[in-house]
Amino acid sequence: MVDSAGKAAHRSSAVADAWSVPNLFPPHRARPKVVVKADLLPAVSVLSTAGLLGIPLGWLWSLMxxxxxxRVVTADGQRVPLELESWHRFDDLAIYGFLALATGLLIGVIVWLMRERRGPVVFVAAAAGAALAGWLGTQIGVAFVNSKYAIDTAPALGAVISAAPQLESxxxxxxxxxMTSLVYALLAAWNGREDLGRRLG
Structure with missing residues (x-):
């Protein structure tokens, strides 16, 4: 009698479990807070280090x-580009753009690999450092090419000279x-953790 009652209770509990409604509202978990103070010094280091990448960026652009x-067309030194040479105005801009995108990609990936410092503070520092690198690269690169293609003496009438590349935008x-912001945002979305994996560092 006891066994039959126990079996009946077991069957009734199994049926109840089969028809039970799943818990759609799990208990609330406290979200990890944004770390600011501990990330300030690393953020300054990220900003300054990323900004210094503008020097090799400008140097590479000056080489490429x-x-x-x-051609000099007047006695006072007025010049006009040879046929198809004016296309290099776009080439100069496009080459710098691709180099800047590669620099932003590098900064975004390296900063993301700093697992213990992931978060908005270091992200903002990385984006600011990439902006500094992009601006510094334009200044350094133009200075390099201006010295490389400097004209010491006045060219003769009809002479063909090489004008320094320029960044017209x-x-x-x-x-x-x-690019840094896009890469970091995609990696954060792919990670999917509320703390971006900081606690695993």
């Missing part, structure tokens, strides 16, 4: 950017911080 060949520096 093509000069524009121009000052907004090209935003390519680096945009």
């Amino acid at each position: 950017a093509p000069a524009q060949r121009e 000052g907004w090209i520096w935003v390519a680096a911080p945009l």
